[in-house]
Amino acid sequence: MSKGIRDQVAVVGMGCTRFAEHWDKSTDDLLVEAAYDAFEDAGIEPTDVDAAWLGTMNSGFAGFTLAGPLKTNYIPVTRVENLCATGSEAFRNACYAVASGVFDVVLAVGVEKLKDSGYSGLTRPSPASDGTAPNITAPASFSFLAPAYFKKYGLDPKEGKKVLSRIAWKNHKNGALNTKAQYRKEVPIEQIENSPMVASPLGIMDCSGVADGAAAAIIVRTEDAHKYREDPMYVKALSIAAGPGDGRITQDFDFTSIQENIAASTAAYKEAGINNPREEIDMAEVHDCFTPTELVIYEDLGFSERGQGWKDVLNGDFDLSGRLPVNPDGGLKSFGHPIGASGLRMLYEMYLQFQGKAGRRQLDNPKIGLTHNLGGTPWQCVSFVSVVGKELS
Known part of the structure; x- marks a missing residue:
């Protein structure tokens, strides 16, 4: 890596649902719970967010998976997927966006609703291949x-x-x-x-195990972090x-x-x-x-x-x-x-x-x-x- 973002961005709010078999909660419910916990933790309102990155593998498509339940006001929302690193990928992209100077306050959310989707550790969709990959669990x-x-x-x-x-x-x-x-x-x-x-x-x-859940982070530039809290994560x-x-x-x-x-x-x-x-x-x-x-x-x-x-x-x-x-x-x-x-x-x-x-x-x-x-x-x-x-x- 020729350049990095060491100490350029900070996390000033986070939220996380319990991970469980949430038969009584939807993807929207989990996403809203985690995001609003993060908003409250950072001491901000949803309207303070300039852009959002959403990570999900199978529980939604496009940015409106987040924009709908959070009722965001036409801000940019990017949905990403990178297998089990999907939530980390949302966080990575959100951090880079803040470090670039384009946005001041960014939300990163990861969510998945697996228990009522038919997904398990033994059955999962696989991408098309040339036929040489082993077909195993x-x-x-x-x-x-x-x-x-x-x-x-x-x-x-x-x-x-x-x-x-x-x-x-x-x-x-x-x-x-x-x-x-x-x-x-x-x-x-x-x-x-x-x-x-x-x-x-x-x-x-x-x-x-296989579970349902969501987690979220609020990311800002380091020089702005103490406007929100005295103990950010860098x-x-x-x-x-x-x-x-x-x-x-x-x-x-x-x-x-x-x-x-x-x-x-x-x-x-x-x-x-x-x-x-x-x-x-x-x-x-x-x-x-x-x-x-x-x-x-x-x-x-x-x-x-x-x-x-x-x-x-x-x-x-x-x-x-x-x-x-x-x-x-x-x-x-x-x-x-x-x-x-x-x-x-x-x-x-x-x-x-x-x-x-x-x-x-x-x-x-x-x-x-x-x-x-x-x-x-x-x-x-x-x-x-x-x-x-x-x-x-």
């Missing part, structure tokens, strides 16, 4: 990561299963402290380890990488690393001035769609040395009390995964933590946070990384 595609990792690093599969189960256990333990999480109770590690098989070695408790870096899909046709791809993660994090670290993520990042929200995904992410993002992530899991390095807490809000696994909203939900947790408002899961004065999304398959995906901070550099 999402759990199956990510299940390949586990045996490949175990074999490469000499980990007995039974021990490996314990590592994966501990990742899920950690995220449920964190989610039990979060009133907005889809699943709000701890789950015994033995129950996780012995849960019904979905795609070996992944049991159902290794897989994130954007240090935004990076997204889209892969060409070579992984499924090359022998070099061994399912123990996702190149898009490396590309996105490398660019984000350069923009944010991060030289040692293990030491300089205080907390992270990562895309734990499946437990082996989180394990691989630790190493791709530099939180663990190659082949050492599993040991760090067992040592509790990524627990709330560990050296680098990961998914303090419960992650996709416990908070839920309404696709268009997940990226902004991750940023919402950073925002709460910086302000000391995370309740029983509050960390001790975090100053630098990271969020990470990926969407697609291990051999071809989009990967997003943000670095955000409590203070200006």
Whole structure:
């Protein structure tokens, strides 16, 4: 990345619905709830917003998906989609618009209404292809990561299963402290380890849930942030990488690393001035769609040395009390995964933590946070990384 927007924009308001099976709420209801929470938090009126970016995968078309329920007054509204990084993409574009100087106050919203749409983790629409792509489910595609990792690093599969189960256990333990999480109770590690098989070695408790929800952010230029609040969240870096899909046709791809993660994090670290993520990042929200995904992410993002992530899991390095807490809000696994909203939900947790408002899961004065999304398959995906901070550099 030749140029970035480090410390040029700030988040001055955020909102987030509970992620759940909202049979009694529509896409409009969820969007309005999250947006108005953000307006109230920033101390602004909807009429103060100059432009909006909406992220949704399947729950609406075009800008009027937001303009209608919010009754916006003919402002520009842009709808974006980038698989599971859709909410992050809305945030990224909104931040760039503010940094460009074109708009002063911008709204970014991510929303998804999945539970009554027929969507599940096993059935999903796929784009047209040349016929060479494997026709498998999402759990199956990510299940390949586990045996490949175990074999490469000499980990007995039974021990490996314990590592994966501990990742899920950690995220449920964190989610039990979060009133907005889809699943709000701890789950015994033995129950996780012995849960019904979905795609070996992944049991159902290794897989994130399907949920409805929305999250929103109000973004302004840094020099204007203190007009709205004394404790804004500053954007240090935004990076997204889209892969060409070579992984499924090359022998070099061994399912123990996702190149898009490396590309996105490398660019984000350069923009944010991060030289040692293990030491300089205080907390992270990562895309734990499946437990082996989180394990691989630790190493791709530099939180663990190659082949050492599993040991760090067992040592509790990524627990709330560990050296680098990961998914303090419960992650996709416990908070839920309404696709268009997940990226902004991750940023919402950073925002709460910086302000000391995370309740029983509050960390001790975090100053630098990271969020990470990926969407697609291990051999071809989009990967997003943000670095955000409590203070200006």
